[in-house]
Amino acid sequence: KINSKADLAINGSAPAFIEKLHVGRPNMGDKAAFQKYVDQIFENHWLSNNGPLVQELEHRIAEHHQAKNCIAMCNGTIALEIAIRALDLTGEVILPSYTFIATAHALHWQEITPVFADIDPVTHCLDPASVRKMITPKTAGIIGVHLWGHAAPVNELQQIADEHGLKLMFDAAHAFGCSYKGKMIGNFGQAEVLSFHATKFFNTFEGGAVLTNDDELAEKMRLMRNFGFAGMDNVIHPGTNGKMTEIHAAMGLVNLDNVDKVIRRNEENYRAYQKGITGLPGLSIYTFDENEKNNFQYVVLEVGDDCPVSRDEIIEALHAENILARKYFWPGCHKMLPYRELYPHAGLLLPITQRVAEKVVVIPTGTSVTPDEVSFICQVLIKLVEFS
Numbered sequence: 001k002i003n004s005k006a007d008l009a010i011n012g013s014a015p016a017f018i019e020k021l022h023v024g025r026p027n028m029g030d031k032a033a034f035q036k037y038v039d040q041i042f043e044n045h046w047l048s049n050n051g052p053l054v055q056e057l058e059h060r061i062a063e064h065h066q067a068k069n070c071i072a073m074c075n076g077t078i079a080l081e082i083a084i085r086a087l088d089l090t091g092e093v094i095l096p097s098y099t100f101i102a103t104a105h106a107l108h109w110q111e112i113t114p115v116f117a118d119i120d121p122v123t124h125c126l127d128p129a130s131v132r133k134m135i136t137p138k139t140a141g142i143i144g145v146h147l148w149g150h151a152a153p154v155n156e157l158q159q160i161a162d163e164h165g166l167k168l169m170f171d172a173a174h175a176f177g178c179s180y181k182g183k184m185i186g187n188f189g190q191a192e193v194l195s196f197h198a199t200k201f202f203n204t205f206e207g208g209a210v211l212t213n214d215d216e217l218a219e220k221m222r223l224m225r226n227f228g229f230a231g232m233d234n235v236i237h238p239g240t241n242g243k244m245t246e247i248h249a250a251m252g253l254v255n256l257d258n259v260d261k262v263i264r265r266n267e268e269n270y271r272a273y274q275k276g277i278t279g280l281p282g283l284s285i286y287t288f289d290e291n292e293k294n295n296f297q298y299v300v301l302e303v304g305d306d307c308p309v310s311r312d313e314i315i316e317a318l319h320a321e322n323i324l325a326r327k328y329f330w331p332g333c334h335k336m337l338p339y340r341e342l343y344p345h346a347g348l349l350l351p352i353t354q355r356v357a358e359k360v361v362v363i364p365t366g367t368s369v370t371p372d373e374v375s376f377i378c379q380v381l382i383k384l385v386e387f388s
């Protein structure tokens with residue numbers, strides 16, 4: 001019970017939770033089913049290089065997203081790099097700064113200049129008007145990010161891409177199983193990239209994939225992820241090692257059987273958070289479009305100027321209670337060292353990015369967090385506001 005200021009851990013009391021509550025605690029599928037796959041892998045003597053479990057996983061993920069091709073990779077960042085290269089992007093590519101650093105790195109790593117555009121204050125996804133302002137003769141493409149699983153403004157971005165002859169792809173790292181105007185993610189732009197990192201809605205320990213309806217592009221990416229080999233002793237394309245292994249695919253197959261359960265828990269937690277903080281001044285939960293498919297993997301608390309407690313005070317107080325809230329994706333890629341030096345004035349062009357990055361707190365959810373725990377986290381937030 002938190003009856004007074006002194007009962008808050010930040011003021012010296014015992015933390016509300018004995019065990020730490022994480023953002024991104026992995027959602028785990030059935031252990032016995034995983035062990036069966038391990039037995040199968042041992043019997044097969046097949047560990048990597050497009051094995052039967054990887055092929056099965058690709059087939060099922062493509063089906064899940066109603067997309068023609070799924071190319072599984074060792075992680076989402078390599079999948080981004082391969083997709084970027086397969087699309088022959090060069091020069092400058094426009095993307096949001098408000099994203100995980102991997103989106104920018106995947107370009108910079110290939111000597112392509114990431115050009116940061118601003119975002120929409122409500123969806124936190126690219127603002128098409130800002131994208132238009134960033135186009136120069138060197139622009140080769142746009143990477144939209146479906147942040148928090150909310151689709152980027154696909155139609156508007158496609159229109160810009162068509163008008164200017166640009167390639168369009170999406171970083172769909174957060175958007176497994178999500179939709180845009182009723183159609184599954186995986187069907188937009190030239191390619192869409194998923195991440196299966198441990199902390200994602202759907203994980204393969206580490207992993208990722210590209211979804212595309214372009215068969216030729218899919219074939220090119222399959223070559224690129226395996227050093228360009230087209231059969232034994234025959235390299236027909238430059239490439240790298242982006243392959244997914246059988247053990248990672250096994251985890252994926254087990255987790256695929258678990259996705260409905262994870263969505264149910266995530267949605268339950270999301271609604272419990274919404275209910276729990278109703279009426280608190282300056283605090284709100286980022287809302288998902290009820291007409292779309294969502295995975296609710298991220299619960300995003302937004303701290304407004306009218307909140308009596310600052311964002312950073314909230315994070316500090318939650319951490320003291322063992323609630324390990326995160327400042328994703330503060331301070332924005334443009335302010336991280338490799339890009340800060342490239343774009344000393346980018347901040348001036350990204351007012352919404354700055355504002356959103358300063359007010360967001362991502363709070364724990366997933367199958368390891370119960371709605372009762374969510375209610376208690378809300379109690380902490382209520383008391384923090386009340387005692388401020």
Ligand code: T4K
Pocket residue numbers: 022023024025026075076077078099100102103145171173174195196197198199207208324328
């Ligand atoms: N594009 C976007 C938009 C992305 O968000 C990401 C990845 C990518 C591209 C790249 O995809 P990958 O190459 O990663 O497949 C994490 C993840 O490392 C990263 O995958 C993810 N985005 C990003 C949003 O979050 P960190 O540094 O914040 O993660 P970390 O290690 O602090 O873990 C988060 C929390 O999860 C911790 O509190 C502990 C807990 N945790 C973590 C792991 C790995 C566990 O409980 N168990 C675990 O096994 O970056």
